[in-house]
Amino acid sequence: QVQLVESGGGLVQAGGSLRLSCAASGNIFIINTMAWYRQAPGNQRELVAAIAVRGSTNYADSVKGRFTVSRDNAENTVYLQMNSLKPEDTAVYYCNADVVEFGYDDRAYPGDYWGQGTQVTVSS
Numbered sequence: 399q400v401q402l403v404e405s406g407g408g409l410v411q412a413g414g415s416l417r418l419s420c421a422a423s424g425n426i427f428i429i430n431t432m433a434w435y436r437q438a439p440g441n442q443r444e445l446v447a448a449i450a451v452r453g454s455t456n457y458a459d460s461v462k463g464r465f466t467v468s469r470d471n472a473e474n475t476v477y478l479q480m481n482s483l484k485p486e487d488t489a490v491y492y493c494n495a496d497v498v499e500f501g502y503d504d505r506a507y508p509g510d511y512w513g514q515g516t517q518v519t520v521s522s
Contacts, residue, residue: 399424399425399499400422400423400424400425400426400495400497400499400509400511401422401423401424401511402420402421402422402493402494402495402511402512402513402514403420403421403423403513403514404418404419404420404491404492404493404513404514404515404516405418405419405420405516406418406419406516407491407516407517407518408517408518408519409519409520409521410483410518410519410520410521411520411521412483412484412485412520412521412522413482413483414483414520415479415480415481415482415483416480416483416518417477417478417479417480418434418477418478418480418491418493418516418518419475419476419477420432420434420475420476420477420493420495420513421473421474421475422474422475422476422495422497422511423474424499425499425500425501426474426497426498426499426500427497427498427499427500427506428451428497428498429451429471429474429495429496429497429498430450430451430496430497430498431448431449431450431451431495431496432448432449432467432469432476432493432494432495432496433445433446433447433448433449433467433476433493433494433495433496434446434447434448434467434476434478434491434492434493434494435491435492435494436487436489436490436491436492436518437489437490437492437515438488438489438490441489443492444458445458446458446461446465446478446491447461447465447466447467447478448467449467449468449469449476451471453469455467460486461480461487464480464481464482464483465478465479465480465481466478466479466481467479476493476495478491480518483518483520484520485520485521485522486520487518487520488518488519488520489517489518490515490516490517490518491515491516491517491518492512492513492515492516493512493513494510494511494512494513495510495511496508496509496510497509497510497511
């Protein structure tokens with residue numbers, strides 16, 4: 399099993415910044431892609447940003463130029479730096495990890511895990 403623990407959400411005024419962190423732990427062999435998704439009330443969960451193990455990234459059009467995703471492979475941690483926040487960025491933000499993990503038989507298995515979510519609220 400792999401656990402993802404997120405931190406860094408909160409309330410901020412429009413134009414402000416927040417930094418989210420997500421740390422993965424467990425019997426991890428490698429984490430392929432780490433990503434941030436968000437879900438606002440009444441909306442579907444959407445991809446915000448993703449980063450592959452070698453550092454290539456992709457972003458939702460709505461956050462390009464404002465958000466930056468990064469990762470520390472040694473610490474199995476992904477970050478999301480959010481600048482110039484807008485009220486429409488208000489949502490619960492979820493961390494996702496596409497992993498290869500060791501099972502009880504010490505064999506490697508693919509896995510896909512989610513964090514518990516962290517609330518980001520941007521006031522106008």
